[in-house]
Amino acid sequence: MIVPETLIRTAAQEDEEALAALDRAAWSTLHAVLPAPTPPYEPFFDDRHLPEDYLLAVREGVIVGYIRVAPPTPLAATAHVRQIQGLAVAESARGCGVARTLLRAAMDRARADGAVRITLRVLGHNAPARALYASEGFAVEGVLPGELFLAGAYVDDILMGRSLTVR
Template structure:
């Protein structure tokens, strides 16, 4: 297997179409709580989802994934926390370390911004994502049982996090 050349960078406005297409192609009830997107598609970037909130994985010259890193709330009391609010990798490069590279880049960016913790939410039935997060040092910090009704089944919302500083 040839390992792809991966570059991680901050998203740019010109990435909008590629990221939107990637997001739509990757939609799955395994990780999405919103219904599948339908045409006409909403803009990928908006007032709440700005390019600078995203790190993009470029593999062999093409956008192949992203991670969104944001403040969990507008409160000053938890400005020391960053939250991952989306991680998507193109199916064609899954299993090649792209998601791991994005997670590590997000942690480094959060540290550079002065964050002391990083958190995320993952659906209970998404075993591959939960295993990846655990392998990167994220621990389950809370469970909201049956928080979402997806495809006729109640699914837990798993809260995970890790320290960025000692």
């Protein structure tokens, strides 16, 4: 089987509908901390979720994934850090390296923006995501045991991070 080339690009306002549909389709208890989306749907982009914060994976003209990377806070003291604040891949593109490609592109973009560190939060039961992040050099830097109550169970919030100065 030939896997189509994956193009990585920054999101634009006109991608909103496609990204919202992908986000709804990718919703899962494995990674979601919010309830499943139901109509009427909130806009995908807003004052806190800007198109320029998203990198998109596009195959044959179709958006098959996104990663959101932004400063963790508006403070000058954290200007050297970027935080992954969302990652989704269409079911049809899973297992083909799209998430890894997005993750590497996000780290490259963060470096280009002058960041020296990148962090993220992942649910304790999301073993596939944790394995991906670990394979790309992220280390567990903290665990908030039982921080979230989801679907009737307490779930750990895992804090992971890595340096961007060492590849």
